[in-house]
Amino acid sequence: MKLYTYWRSTAAYRVRIALNLKGVLAEQVPVHLLRGGGDQHTPAYRALNPLRAVPCLVLDDGRTITQSLAIIEYLDELRPPPLLPADIARRAQVRAAAQLIACDIHPVNNLRVGAYLKDKFGRSQADVVSWMHHWMQMGLHAFQSLVSPHTPFCFGYEPGVADLCLTPQLYNARRWGLELSGLERLVEIDRLCMKRREFLDARPEAQMDRDD
Numbered sequence: 001m002k003l004y005t006y007w008r009s010t011a012a013y014r015v016r017i018a019l020n021l022k023g024v025l026a027e028q029v030p031v032h033l034l035r036g037g038g039d040q041h042t043p044a045y046r047a048l049n050p051l052r053a054v055p056c057l058v059l060d061d062g063r064t065i066t067q068s069l070a071i072i073e074y075l076d077e078l079r080p081p082p083l084l085p086a087d088i089a090r091r092a093q094v095r096a097a098a099q100l101i102a103c104d105i106h107p108v109n110n111l112r113v114g115a116y117l118k119d120k121f122g123r124s125q126a127d128v129v130s131w132m133h134h135w136m137q138m139g140l141h142a143f144q145s146l147v148s149p150h151t152p153f154c155f156g157y158e159p160g161v162a163d164l165c166l167t168p169q170l171y172n173a174r175r176w177g178l179e180l181s182g183l184e185r186l187v188e189i190d191r192l193c194m195k196r197r198e199f200l201d202a203r204p205e206a207q208m209d210r211d212d
Contacts, residue, residue, distance in 0.1 A: 001024070001025070001026040001027070001057060001058065001059055001060060002026060002027045002028075002029050002057070002058040003015060003016070003019065003026040003027070003028050003029065003055055003056075003057055003058075004029045004031050004045070004048065004049070004054055004055060004056040004057075004058070005028050005029070005030065005031065005054055005055050005207075005209075006030065006031050006032065006033050006054045006209070007030070007204045007207035007208075007209045007210045007211065008033075008204050009033070009054050009055065010106060010168035010169060010171065010172050011053070011054065011055055011068040011102070011106065011168075012054045012055040012068070013167075013168035013171065013202055013203075013204065014068045014069075014072060014102075014164045014165055014168055015055045015057070015068050015071050015072060015075075016028075016201075016202035016207075017159075017164045017167065017168075017198060017199055017202040018071070018072045018075050018076070018083065018164055019075065019202075020197070020198035020199075020201055020202055021081065021083065021159065021164075021198045022075050022076075022078065022079055022080075022081075023079070024075060024078065024079070026057065028207075028208065028209075030208070030209035031045060031054050031056075032209065032211070033054070033111055034111075035211070038052075040052040040053065040054065048064050048066075049064070049066045051066065053066070055068055055071060057071045057074070068102060069095075069098060069099065069102050069161070069165075072161060072164060073161075076161070081158065082160075083159075083160045083161045083164070084160060084161055085155065085156065085160070090155070093146070093155070094154075094155050094160055094161055094162050095161070096146065097143055097146045097147060097154065097155070097162040097165075098161045098162045098164070098165045100139060100142060100143050100146070101139065101143060101162075101165040101166065101169050102165055104135075104139050105135055105136055105139035105140070105143075105169060106169065108131075108132075108135050109131075109132045109135055109136060109172070114128040114131075114132070117131065129176055129177070132176055132178075133176065133177075133178050136169070136172075136173050136176075136178050137178065137179075140169070140170075140173065140183055140186060141182065141183065143166070143186070144183055144185050144186050147162065147185065147186075147189070149185070152189070152192055153189055153192065153193070154166060154189055159193055159196070159198075159199075163189060163193055166186060166189060166190060166193075167190050167193045167194070167199060170186065170187070170190045171203070171204065
């Protein structure tokens with residue numbers, strides 16, 4: 001397998017954690033989203049992912065899977081340990097929490113949205129950061145209200161799909177200086193996750209394509 005990734009992408013970060021938890025080896029192919037106009041815009045990469053985003057997983061037989069949660073669920077069905085609960089209602093609740101981050105918070109805070117706000121509407125960098133803070137603050141408080149108050153991780157005694165989404169999102173929140181007061185439950189879950197090698201090795205700072 002090949003994982004097309006970018007060190008600072010929170011979506012790719014989720015998939016790297018899943019690969020580590022599953023013990024699945026995948027060659028990491030860096031797609032630099034900024035340098036030289038962005039590798040994601042090259043014809044070769046557009047053929048893999050027409051949306052020109054990361055991550056993208058290319059399977060051994062050449063088929064491609066885009067969208068981080070689709071990739072994670074593929075890996076979850078590929079081999080244990082499970083990242084989703086067996087109970088179908090509980091599984092839907094976990095998916096809802098994960099999608100709150102992946103579908104509601106992350107898309108309005110990514111690189112291309114910030115660039116569009118600047119280029120199309122003349123917004124400053126401070127405006128873009130304020131925009132990101134608004135959506136992260138609202139979304140993370142909603143996420144915190146969904147997770148279990150009685151388990152070490154979001155929904156259980158081992159990390160699952162919701163934890164894989166939370167940790168990268170908190171990384172991004174800290175990167176942009178979001179105030180995390182009132183989100184102590186999420187901070188504690190993140191602290192427990194970061195005690196695990198699978199999470200540590202997936203951190204942006206640990207990636208081979210890190211560009212300071």
